[in-house]
Amino acid sequence: MEYRKLKTLFYLIAGLVTAAPAAFAADDIAKTFSAEAKGNSVNIYSTSDKERFCTVSVKFSILQDGKRIDGRSGCQDATIPAGKHVFVCDFTRPIVIKPKIEGPVEGSCKD
Helix, strand or coil: CCCCHHHHHHHHHHHCCCCCCCCCCCCHHHHHHHEECCCCCEEEEECCCCCCEEEEEEEEEEEEEEEEEEEEEEEEEEEEECCCEEEEEEEEECCCCCCEECCCEEEEEEE
């Protein structure tokens, strides 16, 4: 896939992940959510004692033609069940090569 199409795909995904009104602080998001890069996927997980309705995203990069390209993955308006290390959402594509998490999970939740 050519670079321009790949970049457009990442911007499209970033555009879908919009910020909802914050119901708790960024520190709480960082404590509640984690991200993991493996294979050709970027996965987001949650650890919470109660169900929440959240929009979350994480910045990552992939290897493309020997260079790292930034992207953002996430899920919008997801109902996330209570539990420890619960799978929330992923970004999995064949073009995702050697993904690397480049920042904390960001977002907002409502109870």
